[in-house]
Amino acid sequence: MTVIPWTPSETAPGEHQILQLHFLGQEHATLSGEVMKLRRRFCEILVILATNPCGVTSSKLGMELYGEWSESQNQALEIHRLSKLVPIQSRPYRVTLRLKADFLDVQNLLMQGRLAEAVDLYQGELLPFSDAPAVSDYREYLHESVRSAVLGSQDLDLVWKFATRFPEDLEIWEHLQKVIPVQDLRLGMVRAKIKVLTRRLQVS
Known part of the structure; x- marks a missing residue:
């Protein structure tokens, strides 16, 4: 187009x-x-x-x-x-x-x-x-x-903003897990979100 x-x-x-x-x-x-x-x-x-x-x-x-x-x-x-x-x-x-x-x-x-x-x-x-x-x-x-x-971005804040705006996009959350530092307290939230989305896809 x-x-x-x-x-x-x-x-x-x-x-x-x-x-x-x-x-x-x-x-x-x-x-x-x-x-x-x-x-x-x-x-x-x-x-x-x-x-x-x-x-x-x-x-x-x-x-x-x-x-x-x-x-x-x-x-x-x-x-x-x-x-x-x-x-x-x-x-x-x-x-x-x-x-x-x-x-x-x-x-x-x-x-x-x-x-x-x-x-x-x-x-x-x-x-x-x-x-x-x-x-x-x-x-x-x-x-x-x-x-x-x-x-394609490594900007944590940018990826986080997009992920929370489109919370059902598993690939975005998986990318967020790659760029977020291990010491970041939000990492647990990211992993939990990935687990929920993965399980949902398996059920469907």
Whole structure:
């Protein structure tokens, strides 16, 4: 999957406004500092538009939103409703104001090698209850990107932070056991967690 970081145009309409998306483990957005109430479908559309800053065609948006069973009528209605809250141009569909998103920020921090900052910002998976194909794909891509970087890190605090944020990931806890000093009192907790997760996997 190719993801293009958002680079706002200097002449983009509505550039004085900023749409800020906080979709990692939550569904929260603000427009120029004002909290917006967005339905999940609106959030999903905004993820697709945010990860395609050059725009998406109607057919591509439908596939990324609904998958094989694209519903063009429902899609057009959703876009129409969302456009009353957020300026969206058509042909192709794209957001016409400045857009910032925590999920794009995490990606960019990883690309810059700033793992500690990326982990700090990565508070949870992207729209965890969404089943839109594009959101599911990006959620998996971003999570595995952060997770793989953490598994390659020897930074105890960083690995600990990720492990406690995603407590069901056995491989992360096993990596934590490797980097934590023997004299660290938390080692017993780590071993206990590994034992519980291993037993659970054996039962399932």
